[in-house]
Amino acid sequence: MKFIKQSPLFLLLLVSGFLLTLIAIVGKDNIYDEQEYDPLKAPLLSVVFTGINENLYPWQLLQSKEETEVMAEIESGAEDESNEPAAGSPEVTKAEPSPEASLKPSAAPSSSPAAVPTNAPDPTPVPYGEERPAPLRESTEEEYLNHISADIYGDVGILKAATYDFVTVDESYFDDALFIGDSRTVGLRDYTDLSEHADFYCETSLTIYKVMEENFKGLGTIEEALGAKDYGKIYIMVGINELGRGTTEDFMAKYTEVVDRLHELEPEAKIIIQGIMRVSGEKSESDAIFNNSNINARNRAIATLADNETIFYIDVNEVVCDEEGNLNGDYTFDQIHLLGVYDDLWKQFLLSHGIE
Amino acid sequence: MVSFAGLTFIFRFLPIFLIIYYVVPSRYKDMVLLFGSYIFYAVGDPYFIVLLIFLTLLNYFVGKKMKGLAEGFEIHDWQKIKQKKLLIAIVAMDICVLVLFKGLSTFVDNSLLPLGISFYLFKMISYQADLYRGEIWEKPDFKETALYFSLFPQVVSGPIMRYNEGECGEKRSYSPEQFEDGLKYFAAGLGMKVLLADKLAILWNDLQMIGFRSISTPLAWLGAAGYSLQLYFDFWGYSLMSSGLLVMLGFDFIENFHHPYASRSIGEFYRRWHMTLGSFFRDYVYIPMGGSRCRRSRLVFNLAVVWVLTGIWHGNGFNFVLWGLILGILIILEKLFYGKKLSSIPVLGNLYVLLLIPLSWVVFAITDLKQLGIYFGRLFPFIGGAGVAVNAQDIVKYLQDYGIFFAAGILLCIPAVFDFLEKHRKNPLVILLLFIVFWCCVYFLSCSEGNPFMYLKF
Secondary structure (H helix, E strand, C coil): CHHHHHCHHHHHHHHHHHHHHHHHHHHCCCCCCCCCCCCCCCCCCHHHHHHHHCCCCHHHHHCCHHHHHHHHHHHHCCCCCCCCCCCCCCCCCCCCCCHHHHHCCCCCCCCCCCCCCCCCCCCCCCCCCCCCCCCCCCCCHHHHHCCCCCCCCCCHHHHHHHCCCCECCCHHHHHHEEEEECHHHHHHHHHCHHHHCCEEEECCCCCCCCCCCCCECCCECHHHHHHHCCCCEEEEECCCCCCCCCCHHHHHHHHHHHHHHHHHHCCCCEEEEECCCCCEHHHHHHCCCCCHHHHHHHHHHHHCCCCCCCEEEECCHHHHECCCCCECHHHCCCCCCCCHHHHHHHHHHHHCCECC | CCCCCCHHHHHHHHHHHHHHHHHCCHHHHHHHHHHHHHHHHHHHCCCCHHHHHHHHHHHHHHHHHHHHHCCCCCCCHHHHHHHHHHHHHHHHHHHHHHHHHHHHHHHCCHHHCCCCHHHHHHHHHHHHHHHHHCCCCCCCCHHHHHHHHHCCCCCCCCCCCCHHHCCCCCCCCCCHHHHHHHHHHHHHHHHHHHHHHHHHHHHHHHHHHHCHHHCCHHHHHHHHHHHHHHHHHHHHHHHHHHHHHHHHCCCCCCCCCCCHHHCCCHHHHHHHCCHHHHHHHHHHHHCCCCCCCCCHHHHHHHHHHHHHHHHHHHCCCHHHHHHHHHHHHHHHHHHHHHHHHHHHCHHHHHHHHHHHHHHHHHHHHCCCHHHHHHHHHHHCHHHCCCCCCCCCCHHHHHHHHHHHHHHHHHHHHCHHHHHHHHHCCCCHHHHHHHHHHHHHHHHHHHHHHCCHHHHCCC
16 A cells, blocks of 8 residues: 555556556457567557557457457548458459448459449440459569569550640649649648649548548548539549558559549549659668659559549659659658659649640 | 667566666665666667777776875875876877767768767766866775766766766665656656657658748748757656656656756856756866856857867767857857846846747757758848748648647746646646656557558658
8 A cells, every 4th residue: 555655656557557468468369460569679568559540449349350340440441451462353342331332332243353333424435444454463472571562564554644645734724623642742732832723632641541531621521522612633642651551452452442432423523643753762772661663563553544534644753753763862851752842843744734 | 779768668678677676685786787788788789889898997997096096195296197197198088089989970980979979988087087086985896887887877868977976776775756756757758758859850850841941931930949849858858767767776866957948048048958968068178177267268268168069069060060159159248248137137038048049959950051041041031031932821730730739848848837747746637647648658659669651651
């Protein structure tokens, strides 16, 4: 009793530490089975905290594992299939447990990979979403384990996208444009005057996995945005934050799902997929995950979605990279983001890549 | 592991060490602490531990010899001369080693800077000077000397404690209350580092990411204020963790910061900021040179020397010399002209400090002089620092994102707030606050250490 009076904080920390460890032990093969930790460097209880970061709370131990996973997915929008490297075909899009789920066809196995048929009327001669190239191969387990994004599509998408004749436009072109993106797009919004014309739904650390669920500060969700205004162009650039997550297939499956969903919500809009901006050579050479080889592989994948009718692919790397294809070191301080001054290069690039 | 604000230290090294330390009898505690400190150092710097041990041996034997010369009832002149020669030789050697490795790390490779060398060599110099002056009474014991130089809570970044400030293992006091107090300081320091300094660091990083040319003038000022708070909580937090650990081990608390931002002059600020470094320069450089009891010109010279040395000690760039010079000039001006007057007018003195210190930190922060010029241009646009692609609304966004950290930081800069919490540290609400702060820190550390992708957010 005396000790409780003398060292209350020490005792509280000790007891809570034991409790958290206990929770971690019980949950290790249950809700925390995907939480990684290095026993030499961190305590077991750290999985409880990394779990919380992914919307897995200790009390969910009382629920069954399946329920918990569904809950976590709903909350974070994370449909991480990364524990199944290179598992099967990438065509499966999970049925979303959302009110709109009924609008979508269920995830029936399809013969054409990456194709999700939609019921939306499509006036273009080639039915929307068909004739998408299939991957040449599957990612290997080794690639998955080493966080290597496999180049599974080759340059077929890039080449096709490049055949489109883009035109030069003026700023009023962006009056009916919506920009979706991560912190790089935040830079485009804050350091060019494009935001006087276009709407920006962008947020630091945005990923393709979160893009449809994200509640953008003071703006709402993308779905609400598309419901409130008729957009003629939807620009999207995400993908750097999720480079360490899953395989090219996982990323591509989710990207396809998002693009199809955008098309379903705004069938008349042109969707302009922007290739992920590369990082500088200094960063690329020293980082196992955030490097240009991984970025290029994922860009080559998403480029295959371009049909040059509804979906287009453009790549700002053409104007911000050096001869070696790395983000120009002079244009960045942190090796990842353009300095505010150079966001204008991106804007000029967009002005020269209008669609008639 | 060398960072106290890391899971490896908090959950691996520290618990194991503390259990052993508290299980063994008092007379072996120093041995445990010495070995623990060497393990701690070796994990952080496996090669240069050899240098630390070598310098420890050398300083110990020279010190012992010097002390031996002062034994006896009457000390002859030849003894004094020999003592002085020894002192000059060993201090010169210590300084040469420091200069050598600072030079190597600047001009050859950054990895050639031994961990904590600026701090442990200053302890060695202080040790020799104290021995020479007779401020260390007892004959130095090797174990105590080695422990003083390598004490793990201080070896990496100070505070630069004096030999006399530590007691040997058998004389230290160990009690649950003292352990609890130490733990509280540690938790408070951890919170300052992880929840304030590390968050505010993102603001400064953002400004660099945007490029100084494109930040608005209000954001430039917010950045300067943010950097001032970041640096403060980073180092005060570290110092509290360090001293908290010492208290947990039975030592006295070593104060390194005493509410510097509440000062009314720059001179006062540096008597309250990194106090152990300030008092080192005062006792071992400034006063031996004559201090302030001399001619005006000599006083100016003494202060200039101290501040240029302080600048050089802090870093390798020219900006650090510039930073030291600016502070030196301000302190000289205060000493000669307006210092006393300033301190007597409450608000004016405070405003003077709160305006000039953040500006001096900008000089400290930006190593590239051209960039430094651009930043000052943004701070004072009327002197010709036109921005490019400036977003005039940026301040709104950053105030929204960082307002809470500024509010908490400014609150903790008010002496009464921290003193109130310290005084009522046995109050259950304060204990609860520290409990929450601790686990919040563990949350952020878990998310950033365990999984690098969680931390890197673009």
